[in-house]
Amino acid sequence: MKKSKIVDLAIFAMFGSLMFISKQIMEFLPNFHAITMFIAVLTLVYRFRAIIPIYVFVFIQGAYSGFALWWVPYTYIWTIAWALFMIIPKNASIRTKGILCTVFSALHGITYGTLYAPFQAIAFFGADFNKMLSWIIVGLPWDAIHMCGNIVMSFLVIPLYKVLDKLESKRTI
Numbered sequence: 001m002k003k004s005k006i007v008d009l010a011i012f013a014m015f016g017s018l019m020f021i022s023k024q025i026m027e028f029l030p031n032f033h034a035i036t037m038f039i040a041v042l043t044l045v046y047r048f049r050a051i052i053p054i055y056v057f058v059f060i061q062g063a064y065s066g067f068a069l070w071w072v073p074y075t076y077i078w079t080i081a082w083a084l085f086m087i088i089p090k091n092a093s094i095r096t097k098g099i100l101c102t103v104f105s106a107l108h109g110i111t112y113g114t115l116y117a118p119f120q121a122i123a124f125f126g127a128d129f130n131k132m133l134s135w136i137i138v139g140l141p142w143d144a145i146h147m148c149g150n151i152v153m154s155f156l157v158i159p160l161y162k163v164l165d166k167l168e169s170k171r172t173i
Contacts, residue, residue: 003173008049015042016056020064023057031142032149036081036108040101040157043085045164050085054078073119080115081108098158105154109147113139 015038022034035057042050058078062071084104088097114136121132 007171007173008052012049012053013056015053016060019053019057020060023061024064029149031109031112031146032152034153034156035078036105036150037153037156037160039078039081040085040105040154041160041164043082044088044097044101044157044161045168047086047090051079051082054082069123072123073116077112077115081105084108094158094162097161098154101157102151102154105150105157106147109150110143112146113143 019035019038022038026033038057039050039054042053046052058074061074065071081104084107085101087104088100092100117132117136120135121127121129125131125135
């Protein structure tokens with residue numbers, strides 16, 4: 001295996017672990033964490049390869065929770081955030097990247113419960129559409145908190161992106 005691929009694997013493992021640790025540290029704050037912020041930064045820098053640290057995080061979270069049933073939506077919810085950030089053109093201005101990251105972070109936060117709901121309906125509500133809608137509505141205040149937390153965390157995206165992008169541009173292996 002090439003040295004550059006080994007370095008990439010180490011970097012991606014580190015970021016996946018950092019995503020998990022940051023979530024655990026911030027667990028006392030409901031729906032406030034750095035996951036979406038990390039996904040934005042990683043996607044801006046690594047583009048398609050950003051999916052690797054995302055799934056490192058998802059796997060670590062699953063292993064930590066004993067792959068509990070509530071974990072299953074993690075296998076697709078964070079990929080949706082990644083897909084949103086992939087829309088941002090690589091050559092967009094820093095300002096545009098910052099604005100779009102904030103908008104997409106907010107959008108992912110406010111729709112988190114809705115994204116989770118189809119699995120919830122199938123796994124726990126016998127695929128009852130009305131119960132799923134009720135679950136979404138009851139969860140909207142939590143999703144609003146999630147949105148606000150994502151907006152706050154999105155202010156770190158551009159400074160972290162600049163640092164990581166500069167480090168990557170200077171990397172020799």
